Every structure is written in C-alpha cells, then in structure tokens.
Amino acid sequence: MYKTYETELRVRPDDIDMFNHVHNSKYFDYVLAARYDQMERCYGLGMEKFMARGMGWLVRTVYMDYKRALKMSDYFLVRTRIESINDKKCKVHFEILNKATGKTCCDGWFDFVMINMATGKGIAIPQDVIEHYVDSKNCIAESE
Template identity: 50%
Template sequence: MNVPAEEKKTYARFVTEMRVRPDDIDLYCHVHASRYLDYVLAARLDQMERFYGMPMEEFAARGLGWFQRAMTINYKRPLAMGERFKVETGVVAFRRDGVVVSFKIFKENGRVSADGEGDYALIDMKTRRATAIPADVKEKYSL
C-alpha cells in the first residue's frame, strides 16, 4: 500500500473466526477469489464493534463512512467448503484521511491461506470526499 516501513507501527491485532459457506465455492471447488475480500470486510466490521467499541452505525450517525481505496491480496493456499478459518487484522498505518489495515487468513491447520493489506479512506457521506479522521476515532483505533 506504499506505506514506508518507518511509517508502519505496531497496533493491536484481532481475530474473527469464520466458516466457508457453500455459496463461497467456485467451479474449481475452492473459495472464489472475491470471497476473501468479503471475509476481510466481515472481520473488520465484527472487530470494529467488538474490540474498538465503534461499529459502522456510529460512523454513519456522524455522517462518515469507509471507502476501500486499494486492496492487495496474496493467495497462498485454498480454503474448502465447510472449512473453519480465522481472519486476523490490524491497523498498520494512519493517514490524515484513512488507515492501512493488514490481514492474514489462517486455515484450520494454522497455515496462511491469504494475506495482504487494504487502504481505506474515511469519507464524508454528504460530500463523498475523503475527510480527516477525528481525534477521538484515531484514539479508539490506536490500540
């Protein structure tokens, strides 16, 4: 995500457990590539509420939302139907108007299925433009 190593920090990482659903499977009998992005989004939404104490509803009430600017994903090992897996995510960098979040998806056996980073912009829902992260939000997400 073009974040220089010296700008990356160590923030808390959180884990959400999930399971592969039948509708996640593609014609090659493993999880379709696009579903991995869904898994990361679902994990972040869960973690925003459970660990940061600030769910998307709170952002919406403030007229704010998150927009995915970019996502890099490295596929390593496939997930199969019914397989349980864990999605670990954490903020690695703050920008004036967004965050970079890294993630790892672990198979049942603990091996990495996929990893990567997402670059998210905080947007003002009225103007649909990026906006500065409020100080209280940055504080909550700086665990």
C-alpha cells in the same frame, strides 16, 4: 503499537467456484466481514457510530497474496491489525488462516479512507478517531 484481532468464519456453499474452492473475490468479503465484527466487538467503535456522525470507511487500495485454497465447510480465522493511521488513510493488514491446519491461505492489506456520507467525498479522519484506535485501553477483546 496496534493489537491483532481475529474473527472465526466458515466457508459457505455459495463461496465455492467451479474449481471447487473458495472464489478469490470471497476473501475480500471475509476481511470486510471480520473488520465489521472487530470494529464493534474489539474497538467499541462500530460502523453505526461512524454513520451517525455522517462518515463512512471506503476501500481505496487492496493487496491480496493468495497462498492456498479454502474449501467447502472449512473453518478459518481472519486476523487483522491496523498497520498505520493518519488523517488521510488507515492501512489494515490481514491474514486468513485455515483453522484446522493453522496455515495462511491469504494475506495482504487494505487502505481505507474516510468519506462524508452525504457527499461521498473524502474527508480527513477526525483526530478523536485516530486517538481511539491508537489508545489500546479502548480495546475490548484481544486475540490470543
């Protein structure tokens, strides 16, 4: 029901840890950066539109399965897709692949909840937002 989108990124020097590969915490950042890009570019519903409505997305739960390391200057693809969405949460599956090898470096999922920006408290995801994500006609660019 939901399309998969991808964003290409590159490992930066400050992503590298003392073991000479990407630090595990950076994979979290990579997924969030890709989602930020894809929300606007692929769904036409960027974070600024949520903020204008006084709403924001908050990470509730994350599961990451590390499979192989990314290293300095590697190009990689972050593929994401909504797995499910309802008035309580949005579950997003992700996969990070080394562009040169096509092999998965990390995969997993994020559970996002909607918050009221003024109070910081959780709110129901509005029906128009759910419908926007479900309606594939709203999508601007699909990955190959």
